[in-house]
Amino acid sequence: xxxxxxxxxVGTSQIGSGTKTDRSFASVVLGPVWxxxxxxxxxxxxxxxxxxxxxxxxxxxxxxxxCAAFFEMIMDGSFATAYASTLPPLIIGILIVSFxxxxxxxxxxxxxxxxxxxxxxxxxxxxxxxxxxxxLITYAYGxxxxxxxxxxxxxxxxxxxxxxxxxxxxxxxxxxQMCRSFQGNRxxxxxxxxxxxxxxxxxxxxRLGISGGFIGIVLAELLITPTGIGDLITYNRASALYAHxxxxxxxxxxxxxxxxxxxxxxxxxxxxxxLGTMSGQVN
Amino acid sequence: MKRILHGILVAVFAVAFTLSLGAFxxxxxxxxxxxxxxxxxxxxxxxxxxxxxxxxxxxxIEVTPFKSDDVVxxxxxxxxxDIGVGDAYKMIQTLKAPIRHFYQLRRLAYFPVVNKEYYKxxxxxxxxxxxxxxRGSGTEALARLMESMHGIKFKRMTYVPGSxxxxxxxxxGNIKATYLDLTRTRLLTTEDPERFGVLPAGNQSxxxxxxxxxxxxxKESEDAIDxxxxxxxxxxxxxxxxxxSMAAERERLDLLAExxxxxxxxxxxxxxxxxxxxxxxxxxxxxxxxxxxxEFLTSSGRLEGDAKSLDVGEFWELGPLNKAxxxxxxVNVEYSISAR
Numbered sequence: 001x002x003x004x005x006x007x008x009x010v011g012t013s014q015i016g017s018g019t020k021t022d023r024s025f026a027s028v029v030l031g032p033v034w035x036x037x038x039x040x041x042x043x044x045x046x047x048x049x050x051x052x053x054x055x056x057x058x059x060x061x062x063x064x065x066x067c068a069a070f071f072e073m074i075m076d077g078s079f080a081t082a083y084a085s086t087l088p089p090l091i092i093g094i095l096i097v098s099f100x101x102x103x104x105x106x107x108x109x110x111x112x113x114x115x116x117x118x119x120x121x122x123x124x125x126x127x128x129x130x131x132x133x134x135x136l137i138t139y140a141y142g143x144x145x146x147x148x149x150x151x152x153x154x155x156x157x158x159x160x161x162x163x164x165x166x167x168x169x170x171x172x173x174x175x176x177q178m179c180r181s182f183q184g185n186r187x188x189x190x191x192x193x194x195x196x197x198x199x200x201x202x203x204x205x206x207r208l209g210i211s212g213g214f215i216g217i218v219l220a221e222l223l224i225t226p227t228g229i230g231d232l233i234t235y236n237r238a239s240a241l242y243a244h245x246x247x248x249x250x251x252x253x254x255x256x257x258x259x260x261x262x263x264x265x266x267x268x269x270x271x272x273x274x275l276g277t278m279s280g281q282v283n
Numbered sequence: 284m285k286r287i288l289h290g291i292l293v294a295v296f297a298v299a300f301t302l303s304l305g306a307f308x309x310x311x312x313x314x315x316x317x318x319x320x321x322x323x324x325x326x327x328x329x330x331x332x333x334x335x336x337x338x339x340x341x342x343x344i345e346v347t348p349f350k351s352d353d354v355v356x357x358x359x360x361x362x363x364x365d366i367g368v369g370d371a372y373k374m375i376q377t378l379k380a381p382i383r384h385f386y387q388l389r390r391l392a393y394f395p396v397v398n399k400e401y402y403k404x405x406x407x408x409x410x411x412x413x414x415x416x417x418r419g420s421g422t423e424a425l426a427r428l429m430e431s432m433h434g435i436k437f438k439r440m441t442y443v444p445g446s447x448x449x450x451x452x453x454x455x456g457n458i459k460a461t462y463l464d465l466t467r468t469r470l471l472t473t474e475d476p477e478r479f480g481v482l483p484a485g486n487q488s489x490x491x492x493x494x495x496x497x498x499x500x501x502k503e504s505e506d507a508i509d510x511x512x513x514x515x516x517x518x519x520x521x522x523x524x525x526x527x528s529m530a531a532e533r534e535r536l537d538l539l540a541e542x543x544x545x546x547x548x549x550x551x552x553x554x555x556x557x558x559x560x561x562x563x564x565x566x567x568x569x570x571x572x573x574x575x576x577x578e579f580l581t582s583s584g585r586l587e588g589d590a591k592s593l594d595v596g597e598f599w600e601l602g603p604l605n606k607a608x609x610x611x612x613x614v615n616v617e618y619s620i621s622a623r
Contacts, residue, residue: 058360058378142457143443226417226442235418237353239585240377 061243069243070250078232079251086228086252089145090217093152097209101157102202105164109198110190115165126158130216134223148220155216156209163205167198200271207263214256314343315507318355318364322348323539325550326466328529329563330368330388333518335536337510344511356382365500366511370493372576372586373419375598383501383600384493386512387568388519391491391579392560393422393446393462395429395482396471401459405482409435414443414452414461421491422462424583425484431582432485453479465556466549489579490572491562501600512567512607519563520614526554565614567604570595 030036045063052062061069073079108115134151141147171194179189221230232248317334319327323346334344347364349355356374358364359382368388374380402408415422423440430436443449443458450467452458463471471479494515501508522529530547533539557563564572573595580586586593595601 057357058380059357138448139451142455143448143452144457226444231418231442238351238373238417239419240353240356240374242378 059240059242061246065243066246066250069241070247073232073244073247073251082228082232082248083255084228086217086221086230089148089220090152090213092145093149093216094156094210094213096149096153097156097160097213098206101160101209102164102206104157105161105202105205106168106195106198108161108165109168110194118161122158122161125154126162130155131219131223134219138224143225147224148217151220151224152213152216155219156212159212160202160205160209163208164198164202167201167205168194170201171197200267203267203271207260207267210263211256211260214252214259218252314345315366315504315511316364317344317346317366317368318358319346319348319368320350320352320355325539325542325546325553326389326464326557328533328538328550328554329518329522330515331538332529332532332536333511333514335538336514336518340510340514342507342510356380359495359497362497365496365504367495368492369495370490370576371495372580372598376586381498382495383498384495384568384573384598385501385508385600385603386494386515387490387492387564387572388494388515389490389492389562390560390564391421391425391489392465392557392562393425394465394468395425395484396453396461396463396468396479397482398453398456398459399478399480402482403480405429405433405435408437408460408482410438411460412439412441412458413437414441414449414458416446416449416462417442417444419585421489424489424579424585425462427583428579429484465560465562466553469552469556488572488575490568490576493568493572498600501603505603508603509606512603513611516565516567516607516611519567520565520611522554522563523558523561523565526558527551529554566608569599569601569604569608573599 048066049063052060052065055062104118108118130151133154137147137150137154141150175193175197176189179193184192217228218230221228222233226234229248229252233245236242236245236248319330323331331346334346338344349358352369355364355367355369356371359367359371360374360378360380367382370384371380371382372384375382397403397408402411413426415426417423418440426437426440441458443452443461446464446467449458449461450463450471453461453463453471468481472481494511496508530550533547533550574590576598577586577590577593581588581590581593
């Protein structure tokens with residue numbers, strides 16, 4: 001047991017130092033990472049600008065036209081009004097999933113009977129094409145905020161529940177045995193061993209769930225009632241204001257990317273500090 | 284031996300692929316591809332019957348339903364479809380798209396349906412919510428016109444796409460006032476006349492569906508366009524003269540076969556009301572329709588500029604319609620739009 005622990009420590013330190021050496025070698029030869037990231041963005045935006053100027057289609061705006069529309073929509077308050085309408089159902093849905101979904105997943109991981117009852121339903125929910133389910137939700141719950149919250153929950157719940165469940169199930173059995181050998185009861189087993197061990201995966205599930213929630217709210221706003229960001233997309237598309245439509249789409253992409261990046265960095269800081277910020281950028 | 288067989292197989296596949304690609308292209312060029320903005324239903328029978336007649340005159344026509352007007356426009360402007368059914372005024376003005384309307388198929392007919400337990404007149408709607416299709420839609424434009432016509436101000440316009448969804452919401456009580464198409468208006472007011480009623484909407488003759496195509500297609504396929512315009516005009520006139528003939532024609536030509544047989548009664552009722560309301564103009568719109576559209580679209584803010592200063596030639600190609608009218612004559616009619 002002692003030997004194994006030593007091996008593991010050595011292995012980890014070797015991997016750590018190897019990564020550090022690779023990174024410093026790469027930064028000497030290739031230059032800073034941000035430069036490559038900037039280059040990749042410039043390439044994509046450059047191709048977009050050229051495609052928009054040719055134009056490949058009358059309905060395809062250039063990158064600069066989209067940027068101009070983006071700033072115009074910030075200044076005239078379009079984005080502020082739209083997000084004031086988009087965020088409430090998104091936040092409510094995510095809060096429901098964050099508490100209910102995690103509890104559900106933890107309980108599934110702890111109880112075989114509950115796992116067998118729920119697993120098939122969750123797998124169906126995860127694989128079902130939600131765009132096809134949305135009209136059914138409208139028929140059952142109407143067109144108001146309830147339907148949108150339900151779409152957000154349907155999109156994000158399976159990810160949160162299944163990750164929480166897997167986190168619980170992947171608890172190291174030797175730690176459980178250790179807890180039992182120290183006369184630990186079931187409650188201590190859960191609170192001192194299982195939950196701390198699963199917390200990383202639960203947090204990763206939450207992050208994925210929020211990403212699903214963003215997809216859900218955009219789907220809901222496009223398919224149920226065009227409000228918020230969905231209204232900006234629909235209205236500008238119907239009015240042939242394609243630069244504004246692209247700007248609205250870009251805004252939700254930027255918003256969800258920033259939210260998820262912050263969460264990913266938080267996750268790495270709390271649960272995987274050995275990876276540092278670099279892994280946050282490449283993962 | 285194995286190598287030779289492999290070579291032969293590759294050659295056969297290459298030839299078959301090239302031939303099928305060529306045949307596909309040829310077929311695509313011969314066929315007039317028509318894009319509609321919704322699934323085909325009873326209200327499309329005039330167009331479908333016209334297409335069957337055009338096919339009998341040697342044209343190949345293929346109709347594809349899309350999800351919305353803007354997708355239809357994308358398909359036309361990118362050359363994946365030839366004729367669009369809807370309207371492209373805003374796109375022509377904003378993008379200077381080389382597209383022209385050439386035939387007014389159907390006039391706009393949406394009716395202000397209210398829950399009579401709450402509202403009985405337009406004045407009752409002052410400071411209240413109304414549901415319309417979407418921002419910038421025809422129903423929103425109609426609601427704005429009513430605001431100015433009756434000196435009222437709606438508290439909020441909620442956007443609920445699709446007449447069928449709004450009709451369901453009216454039944455469920457989620458919304459109390461909205462604009463519905465002819466079919467759903469009749470459905471609600473006949474199934475519960477105590478609860479649902481229609482407010483007076485006045486007269487307007489803006490377009491609901493116009494046929495449009497790129498200027499290149501209009502030039503290159505002049506003969507095909509002439510046949511289509513003549514046949515649509517003939518079908519519209521026949522429907523106006525005898526609305527009951529539509530159900531019989533549908534059966535004879537085996538159109539909309541997926542709809543149940545019992546729908547024939549609905550089809551007849553719809554076309555009788557459409558004929559009374561003049562939904563399918565017998566002269567294909569033209570300059571008059573364009574002017575009415577300019578008036579309607581500028582007053583509702585969907586088109587920029589003064590209605591009188593807009594040039595019909597920038598939005599319409601009148602050649603095919605004038606040729607058809609010269610051949611088939613002009614019909615004088617007076618209609619009044621009403622849900623009953």
